[in-house]
Amino acid sequence: MRVDLFDFELPPERIALRPARPRDAARMLVADGGTAPLADHHVRDLPGLLREGDVLVFNDTRVIPAQLEGRRGEAKIGATLHKRIDLRRWQAFIRNAKRLRVGETVEFPEGVSALAEARHDDGSFTLAFAGDEPVEVLLERAGTMPLPPYIAGKRGTDEQDRKDYQTMFAARDGAVAAPTAALHFTPELIAALDAAGIGRETLTLHVGAGTFLPVKAEDTADHQMHSEWGRIEPEVADRLNAVRKAGGRVIAVGTTSLRLLESAAGKDKIIRPFSGDTDIFITPGYTFRAIDGLMTNFHLPKSTLFMLVSALMGRERMQAVYGHAIEHDYRFYSYGDSSLLLP
Structure with missing residues (x-):
């Protein structure tokens, strides 16, 4: 597909230079895969937007000062x-x-x-x-913390970023970019999710700096993804398969969790243990095997991540989602607001 099909105009002032405080006060735009109206919420509303028996999958990688x-x-x-x-x-x-x-x-x-x-x-x-x-x-x-260039280039980095650019799940050293969708979570939000009967699991994908690289090719077929190392433990795979078998939904928190889950799933839609590199590149036409929804921030124009969410929801639907976000002053990128996409 032509890369310019995934372009859109983003006013520079929409780029967030600091996270919301508290973290779960960030806004969240909820969209389904149909034509239902988009819904404006906050991340702290998440327990009421999911169903009992659903499970959220977090990436427990820890960003190193790379x-x-x-x-x-x-x-x-x-x-x-x-x-x-x-x-x-x-x-x-x-x-x-x-x-x-x-x-x-x-x-x-x-x-x-x-x-x-x-x-x-x-x-x-x-x-x-x-x-x-x-x-x-x-x-x-x-x-120093490897903030994305669209933040570091505007204000540099400081000691506060060592806390801000790390999720509460960070446990395994190795990432040089944060799994930013999980930056919105707080202990209070996790307690509310627990009370609502919404489960959580963790996997590890050490996010590489290649996530910041622009797509320079004119066609998606000519773009080479950088590989990243990840692991899904056997017991995690078993529990996620059991959730789906029981009618619950697997909701990936972030594109990093989604890409690793999809790398581990076969055509039979069974998630298997995984340990190794993945360079999966998801574009429209891809058939999802492992996930039933995605919580993610708002991404760069013509980026592999905007292509991924377009594959999940449809390109026209995502253009409408991003148009709404820009019109209604959502904050973009790593320190920005969130979306909940339910195809």
Whole structure:
């Protein structure tokens, strides 16, 4: 499909630079897959919008401070780690990459350094970090939170982002982008969901910086997705299959949860245990196998994520949803408001 079919005009002032406070005070636009009117709610209304027996699926990845600023000689080098290779090596997107060659060392603050070990076809590098300390320890010392460029470019980052850009479910280090739909949840909201008989499960998908990359191809068939590592435990898969068998709905909280669930499901619509990489790219025409709904923020024009929600709901329906959101002052992107999509 032509990528320009997924374009829309977004006023810059609709981009949220800070999250709502409290988190569950964010607005939420509810849409079904038909022609029913769109409904304006808040995230805290979620218990009344779902049914007893439904289950929400969260991503428990934890964002690491994967943005590094350093030097190679006199040249300034920026690095955004986006995928772990092994204990000491990460694949990274490099800013000012023309000043860095394979075999050269980048010096970062606080005594952290890394060797540019290899360059990949997409322009990214393999960085091998020096020393014996775990790379996560080095990043806590020298790195900053890797906010999306549409936020960081407007205001930079600060210490508050270390809290704001992390979900309450964060437990497993490895993401360089937050599963932002879950940023809206609070202990109070979880307690209300529990009281309403709405279940929850967790999986792990370490979100990579490739999620920020624009689609440069003119046709979706020519776009190459970056792979990300994920895991679904056997007992989680079993419980989710049981929910659907009993008539409950599996609602993915965020496109990261959705993509991993769909990667783990077969044509028989059975979710299976999963451990490994996925580069699933969902566009209109895809048949969903694992989920019955999606809670997600509002995404970039011509992005793979807007293509995904268009596959779920229909492109025309999503153009109407986004038109309503823009007209009614919804806040967009990572720190923005939410939508509940029920096909």
